[in-house]
Amino acid sequence: MMLWLLQQTVLLSFVCGILLVGHSAFQKHLGAHKTYSLWMMLPLVLISSVLANYLPSNFLPVQSNQIAYYSIKAGKAITQSESTWYSQTLIAIWVLGFILMSLTLFLQGTYLKKLLLTAKKVEKLDSYLPTYSHPKVLSPMLVGFFNPRIILPTNFLSLSQLKQHSIIAHEQYHHKRFDLPCNLLAYGILTIFWFNPLFWLAYRRFRDDQELACDAEVTETLNKEEKIIYSKMLLAYSQQANHGLLHTHYGNKHILKERIMQMKTRQKGQSGLAVLGLTITLGLSSLLLNQQVLAGDDKGNDIHPVIRIEPVYPAAAVKANQNGFVVLQFDISPQGEVNNIKVIKSSPTAMFDASATEALKKWRYKESKTGAKGSMVQLDFVIEAPTSDIERIKVTSK
Template sequence: MIDWIIAQQGILSLSLILLIVSEHFFTSRLGASLTYKLWALIPGSLIVNNLPLSMVSIPSNSFSRYVVGVKPTVNTVAFETWFTLWAIGACIITAYVLVHHISTWTSIGKRRAIHTNAYYSSKAATPMLFGFIAPKVLIPFSFKSTFSKQQQTLILEHENVHRKHYDHLWNTLALTIAILFWFNPLVWLALKSFRINQELACDDVVLKNKTEKEKLTYAKALVQCAEHCSRTITLYPTFGEKTTMIKRLNAIKQPIRSNKVLAASVLSVAALLTINTALANVPLPPPKAEANMDKSKVNEASPVKRVPPIYPEKAEQNELEGFVVLSFDITETGATDNVKVVKSQPAGVFDKSAKVALKQWEYKPRIQGGKSVRQTGLLVQLDYQLGPKLDTTNAEKNASPDVERIIIPPETK
């Protein structure tokens, strides 16, 4: 899991930076609707980055030899520790989301308000669209006394535009991505920019054919909502969010005019980013055979951390020697995976010791097309030897010439 999360950071961060910059500097030139639609680049790039084509493994069956006990050249932190830290953070945020959602849900009154899809709620400081699947418009109990009838109509129209845009689903997806990648600060900056674009896109639809007087009425309602807006963190966009109010008021005052050239440029950058992600996942064709080409160098996997296997105590006491041939993969992050025993002698004596050790080994991942790729079909032979002499006739007879052989003496305990 942690391998997959780390592998997404490159394309995710690039996409987030592009969209944050677009929201901050180019919304007024791109248009509210287009800028909001550009956020589809995030799930799109993640999907492209995880197409089945990107999971094509690069087989590698040749190793360079090395000696057991060499000090690792890179001191890496165990991925289990990172996974634990990630899981703790994700669980805390998920718990907060659930508590907030349940609290808001229980606050909804049974009686519908002035609109068929609007309900009173003690948790709604300002009108908002609540719910991940079947959304409801929630309004505060002071809704009628605070806003005029015209303002009420415009506010409810705004919330229903959210529903028509399926913003409740997009907000669910955005929140899911934020939980998965909570440790990336760009995710939280992007979530704020996403909310701003979302509100601007709804305002654009609501005010598209409205008169100047109606626009002024809408702006006043926006300011009134901002005055009553809670300062606490909310999971759902509310009509009067203070963080978006200034930009929304400016957009009402100076209507957004889209620049077609700039829009085409941004779309081109987004398209190139997506295409480049897809092409990076395509494995390069195998190199042509050439004279004097050393295949072991082509497929070399560089170890950066290796944990010596422990010589089983019972095997040492019974003066047993033998070997274990293991097959394994190297993930995109350099961790070993899919460790399996191919052959062992004596059967079952050294299997557990060999697998436990190999699962903790780490390698420098292979880079291809500018991106790390998974390698499969790797073989290693661990020879368990009590003394300086070991009859390896049977081991050598059954092992491939491409299998790396390592001597495991009892001293490695």
Template structure:
């Protein structure tokens, strides 16, 4: 699992960095709609890799090698029966640190959800004939927003009533477009993906830019057919609410002072959008994601052909415990095993081929090997062999190791 996260972090970092670096160019040439749509490449890259892990036989376009004949040997020392190496110690505790941070982020969003529901329940209904959703007004709301997953509502501050009809209609249309596009659910997906890769700062930067592009896209939709005076009024409304818009995962804040200038400038550049173009972009990005992951798999397979040892090396190796009885009696020994590796790198079907003393170290060796993690591959591996040498003390280099053919 750690290996998968590292591989995905590299891929997603490349994708996010490319969009962030090219963002200004994309926005000026493609417009807000298509720039916002480019962010679909982030979940598509993850989905493509997961799909190829689950169904590797359907996506092995470059061929693969699944035979490993080289046997790997490892020492199991009596004085290290509990402790792992420094690297393995780090890897053992990493999942706990990862889970703790994820739990904190989940708790944060649950608390935010509870607070938002309280605001919705305490808000007063406001009659707005042009809105298909309930419009609620609350004194503690500082910026218009769409909130609520199963029964969405548009929340507005008290100052909403002071706007003229044109400005009110523009705000309602803006939030309605969020609703029609399903942005609340999209935001949860984006935030969930960011939480999974919380340790990658590029994911947080990308999430913020994604949410800002979401607002730019809504502005472009609402102002597409507006006259100059209407756009000026819309800009003044943005300015009025731009000081009170903290980024939230559970609602769509109307104002955002960090991109106020960018939003106003974008209203002068109308690029339009095409459904066929969006479908075409989805197909191109999807195919690119699959091809990118296939190239990575092809590189792994090339290594398998030129360096079988590298493919047979584990990325996470749990050290077996040295049997207490064997340690007390001063017994050395070995266990030679054969097993399979799934495309996801999981060990299965472990069988003992040879061992000495007979049965002394078998259970310890099998229990540890079943927890090992290998790097992912297109088709996995069959009949991989490994030998664990149980020794009381680290032998001198001049002493020949136990080797079984």
């Protein structure tokens, strides 16, 4: 679990960094809609991490053109016991943060549910979604995954028809684009990686880009005077806007200037084919990135076990302070089982053979269509790991 979190944190941090640093350039050349679509890269990376683990085992044969190396240390059990408290502490901290994030989401959901119970129905508005008003709501917002509703401030009916239409269109576009489920997904990712500050910055930028994309959609057909009116509404509703995880926030004072400046430039339209192509490109890119991360875990080996049993360090070798190695050749069945094990070379002769062979019988590899023949592994038995200042050079003969 912790290893997966670390791998995905590094990869997602790289993606977040690109999206944050290059945001201005993306907005300028791609427009608000496609820039917002770029955030799909993050969930696609996580999905691809699952696909990268399971798809190759079903479609690709196991490669066995390289020898794998593993070290078995006599003092490894002691080292693991000494480091257990450290790993357990990290896991406990992560679990605590995960619980707090989940609790925050639950409490806000409870608050919104109570808010809806006391909200007043608003009739005769040009909206295909049910509309309500509530005195505690200071800025228009869309609420509800299964029964979406628009909640408005109590002074909404005093606005002109143009203002009302623009606000309703803004919130309805949130609904058409499934922004509420996207927000929940984004917060879910943040909940998993809450310990990374970069994810908090990315989450905030994602929500801001969401509003910018909606503004671009609504103001696309407005003239200059109408855009000025729309800007004034943004200013009015951004002073005391309701910010939350489970609803949209029309008023957003953090990017008020950016939203107003965007109206002065002509936005690139949202092409269905362009978004589809962008989605496919992002999906393939994320799959490639995850495959590279997994390849890095293999330390250059094309073949690695999914279950690896540690050999028992022979008592006689421990007593004699004896190091050594065993080179084993074996076959892998399509089911990932190990068979036909042969000792190719060992040193000292026969000292570690039995222990290495017995452990290798219990190893399991990924399932594949053809399995593999003649796979090789070298198990290095080491009493004590060399110090970091000693250079290690592997010498092979032709």
